[in-house]
Amino acid sequence: MSIPKELEQVMKLRGGSVLGKKTILKSDHFPGCQNKRLSPQIDGAPNYRQADSLCVHGVAIPTIVGIHNVLKHIGAQKGGKAHVLWINLREEPVVYINGRPFVLRDVERPFSNLEYTGINRDRVEQMEARLKEDILLEAARYGNKILVTDELPDGQMVDQWERVSCDSVKTPLEVYEELQVEGYLVDYERVPITDEKSPKxxxxxxxxxxxxxxxxxxxxxxxxxxxxxxxxxxxxxxxxxxxxxxxxxxxxxxxxxxxxxxxxxxxxxxxxxxxxxxxxxxxxxxxxxxxxxxxxxxxxxxxxxxxxxxxxxxxxxxxxxxxxxxxxxxxxxxxxxxxxxxxxxxxxxxxx
Structure with a gap:
């Protein structure tokens, strides 16, 4: 990935406790990963499906709108009859910026997860809280904008500035806590598991x-x-x-x-x-x-x-x-x- 010198300088100057030197905030939502055979297809929530007619569902990481849509589909909106236990299995620190999820990555390996094998819920959520702080502090130096990296459908990486505010940067925990305040019938759990790892x-x-x-x-x-x-x-x-x-x-x-x-x-x-x-x-x-x-x-x-x-x-x-x-x-x-x-x-x- 070729990075313009001025943007490369931004990354070199990063000095946050989580958003450090040579790290990037990569878009973590991939509508293109949608399996076309799955139905229904829910906006903002790729690969949503249900295990037969049982009370078990799965989905790729959704946008905030996607979370709302899944909960409404299940019937867990305010006044609904269903209650949802949402279990996030991500091991990597994730943060929502303007409703979209972003994940921390090494600038030299943007397509590889940063592994934190054995990390527990408290630690990963503490990292996400510090990542949010790092984003807001860095954005204050650049006119309330943060440099993020988007992945195009053809796999190309594009760096761009995203305008942010205190209200537009949220950790996953904050997203689900706000949903509860709004009346959505959802409980949230985080069980960090390393991707594609299994005992031998x-x-x-x-x-x-x-x-x-x-x-x-x-x-x-x-x-x-x-x-x-x-x-x-x-x-x-x-x-x-x-x-x-x-x-x-x-x-x-x-x-x-x-x-x-x-x-x-x-x-x-x-x-x-x-x-x-x-x-x-x-x-x-x-x-x-x-x-x-x-x-x-x-x-x-x-x-x-x-x-x-x-x-x-x-x-x-x-x-x-x-x-x-x-x-x-x-x-x-x-x-x-x-x-x-x-x-x-x-x-x-x-x-x-």
């Missing part, structure tokens, strides 16, 4: 793999599943990430598994032994190859082995397959299949 269970033997998912399992179970489970059974749950694909779809699958378990429609019998590994599990092998077709069906060699040695394994896999089908109008990262398989069983057994 498939590289290990069956018993080690089953234990290795504990970190991500505990994190997602305690934060996401518990939030969903604590909400009223009729609550509409909406997930968003950046493009509304990997993280959002995984969240939708998790929420659907939890929902079906709550209404007693999981298809998995409830007892204390569900999901337990038998003593001879380490001796079980499966020499069948992981063909492409088998992997698409979730039939990893390690999953086939788990099905044979775990209580409720067959029912658990059947349930995960069914839920993925309900949520796969965009995509599912199949590398997360082992985690989802364990979650299906653990919801029934109380496994920790």
């Amino acid at each position: 269970e498939l590289d290990f033997d069956i018993v080690w793999m089953w234990k290795s998912v504990d970190a991500i399992y505990v994190f997602l179970h305690d934060v996401m599943v518990n939030k969903i489970s604590q909400a009223d059974i009729s609550t509409e749950v909406v997930f968003n990430c950046q493009m509304g694909r990997g993280r959002t779809t995984t969240g939708m699958v998790i929420a659907t598994l939890a929902y079906l378990n709550r209404i007693g429609a999981s298809g998995i019998p409830r007892n204390d032994s569900i999901g337990r590994v038998s003593d001879y599990a380490s001796n079980v092998t499966d020499n069948l190859p992981n063909s492409e077709d088998a992997i698409r069906r979730g039939e990893y060699a390690v999953i086939r082995s788990l099905i044979r040695v775990l209580e409720g394994g067959v029912e658990g896999k059947r349930q995960v397959d069914k839920v993925i089908d309900k949520c796969s109008s965009m995509q599912v990262w199949l590398s997360k299949y082992p985690y989802l398989f364990r979650l299906a069983l653990s919801l029934k057994s109380g496994l920790k």
Whole structure:
């Protein structure tokens, strides 16, 4: 990306605690990412979809108008009958400027996310609050304008000045708090997850793999599943990430598994032994190859082995397959299949 010298100088002079040297504010809303097969198509909210007729929804990062439109579509506007739990899965610090989302990026790598693996909600929201302060301080030096970078449909990057005020720069938390004040029936949660990352269970033997998912399992179970489970059974749950694909779809699958378990429609019998590994599990092998077709069906060699040695394994896999089908109008990262398989069983057994 070739940057005019005067604009490059602006970036070099940046000295904020978050908006620092050689960082840019890149437009984070991509109407062009809309999957044309999805319906309805909601203005300002690309890739909106619902998991069948269940209370689970997904969307790419929306504009502020897009958030309003999604909530109205679901029926969570003032005077509406629906209540929404909106779960933002973005790990990256995001800020809204004049109703559009912008994300912090390295000027040398504008298309790559800045990763903050392991960051929690408090820290990312503190970063967003400081980013807002940095923007307003910098804008004061340039006639209440901030330099931002837009991405054109053909992928070209264009730097331009955006006029701002104290009221036109908002963190995501502030956006949802204002919606609540306006009467929208929405609760907001932030569960930061690194894009396209998953535990590498498939590289290990069956018993080690089953234990290795504990970190991500505990994190997602305690934060996401518990939030969903604590909400009223009729609550509409909406997930968003950046493009509304990997993280959002995984969240939708998790929420659907939890929902079906709550209404007693999981298809998995409830007892204390569900999901337990038998003593001879380490001796079980499966020499069948992981063909492409088998992997698409979730039939990893390690999953086939788990099905044979775990209580409720067959029912658990059947349930995960069914839920993925309900949520796969965009995509599912199949590398997360082992985690989802364990979650299906653990919801029934109380496994920790």
